[in-house]
Amino acid sequence: MSFFLFVFLFFLCIFLNEKCRVGVNSVCEQNNKPYDAALIRGNTESVTRNSVFNCCCAAEELTSTWSWNLVVVFLGFDPSTPQKGPNSFSSMANLARNNKILLELVQRPGNNVCADCSAPEPDWASYTLGVFVCLNCSGMHRNLPSVSKVKSIRLDYWDSSLVEFMQKRGNSEAKAIFEKCVPTFFYKPRQNDCIVLKDQWIRAKYERREFTGENNRFLQIYTSEQFESPMWKKGRVNKQFLKRNFLLSQRDFTLKYFIKEDSKVPKAVISMKDLNADFQPEKIGHPHGLQISYSEDDHTRNLFVYHDDGQTVVTFFNAIRATRLAYLLRKHQTLRNSDDATEKGFAFIGSESHGYSVSACSGQSKRGGRWRWGIFLKTPDREYVFMCEQESEQKEWIEAFRKIISQPMTPEDYANEANLRRGK
Ligand SMILES: [Zn+2]
Known part of the structure; x- marks a missing residue:
């Protein structure tokens, strides 16, 4: 199987050798600098049972001088399965019913955060792109009438065919199309970032289609x-x-x-x-x-x-x-x-009955209080601590881990677990 595409990189502590074991209260020393957690970033939808952490030596300067959202940890690759919507709703013309369907859709994982800035509880949607977005981003979509048309999922009238499209598409599916090839260095804005970053991200994604893999003209420029x-x-x-x-x-x-x-x-x-x-x-x-x-x-x-x-x-x-x-x-x-470099690490995420669990933990002391939302991932071999910048991210990651952990292991999973352990 060919999961494991991806990226990389450095970060602070974690992994490998036993003296470097990380726990909630333990501290990993790398180049004599104490670290006790790593910032987790990436796409929670790519969490798979056979997750790979590909991490390397973390130079202090990476965390101290470079904007630290470049510190990426993670993760396995799993082509997301398109969500199958309920039956066709084309025959329904009932406004209340259609809005109700949308309100239900927007609560699903993936749709429950803005497709563009990850703000929680979006209540607008682009019915030409099939994404749920926050009020703020909906305004930026409005500036691109040739590619995006937005409506409020609570207040506007929704035709059944549009609702059907929203069911078929949704944020995860759209992400697989419009964020297929986002380069690692490219900054993906968050809710609180400045307008120009969010506006240009939306234009790059949908108007210029920079990340769909259609051509690499833009990548060449950067x-x-x-x-x-x-x-x-x-x-x-x-x-x-x-x-x-x-x-x-x-x-x-x-x-x-x-x-x-x-x-x-x-x-x-x-x-x-x-x-x-x-x-x-x-x-x-x-x-x-x-x-x-x-x-x-x-x-x-x-x-x-x-x-x-x-x-x-x-x-x-x-x-x-x-x-x-x-x-x-x-x-x-x-x-x-050099001798300073640490190796790559692998983590298999098994099921609850095999000693795997995930829970929230606080991380108020990390990075001067900037990394407040912690995740504690326990495996039979070791424990990991990850930090998120926002509570919503923490919830999203925990939910992604739980989803995997709650599933029973298949014979194939057992084989993968053994292979990954052997690879260590
Ligand atoms: Zn947004």
Whole structure:
């Protein structure tokens, strides 16, 4: 069977060798830095019985300087089974009944969070795309009338054929289509992220269809050896924004900027080593304001930039992430060959009667209180602690784990368990 596609990466502790065992109260030491949990991210629908954790050595800088949502843990791959809806409702014209069906549909796993920003309890839906979205994202869908048309699932009239389509499609099915190939570095916005990030995510997904796998034109842009973009940059002395040309390079892993378009000599050359980027609209005074931080002479320096075009600034942001990730992977490759590198880990998720369980735990001390929502996964071999940023995510992950654990094991599962254990 070929589950196990995916990604990767680093993180803090966990796995492997027995002295590195992780429990609720235990602490794993990696490079003498104490860690006690890993941030869990990814698609809960990809939780499978045979989940693979493919994790490597976590350099401290990954967690301290890079926006830590890049710290990804997880998981097995399982092509999701399309949900089969109830029988055709085309003959029904009863408004109340159709709305009732929608209210029931929106409570199902996958549909119970916004398809675009994961906000809980969405009560709008795009009936052309077949996704349930929050009020906020529905407004952004409205700006794309050629691809998306939205209605309130409570207040608007729904034709039976549209309800039938919502039953067939739904958020999970739509995700399999529109988020089929989201690159690892690409930032998926959350509920509380700024508007430009969410708006561009929605446009990238549905309007430009960047992640459907139809072509890799967009991926090539983000990951090209040289990525160039103009930005308005705030002057250090006079605080005025002036147009500068920025150049990202995956050849030497630098970010340079030039005062004039035809300048040969850059005004600054910044290493990707300590670079971080974060949208800060209020601080910068522009809805597309981006803060770029880096270290220089033991000081943290900042560049404040924006671009009036949302797509330009978000593409620049994701190109920075792509370059930064390429830098880390290159560095990680070296680490992997050294004694510091930890191996890959596998986790089989069995059934309750075989000693597997999952529960919520608090994690108030983790990452300065930012990782508050913990998950405690117990297997006969060891215990794992994962942290979520939001309570809704914690619930979603626990539900995904429980779903697997509550199922009895098949003979094939027993074989997989044995194979995975042997692979350790
Ligand atoms: Zn939303």
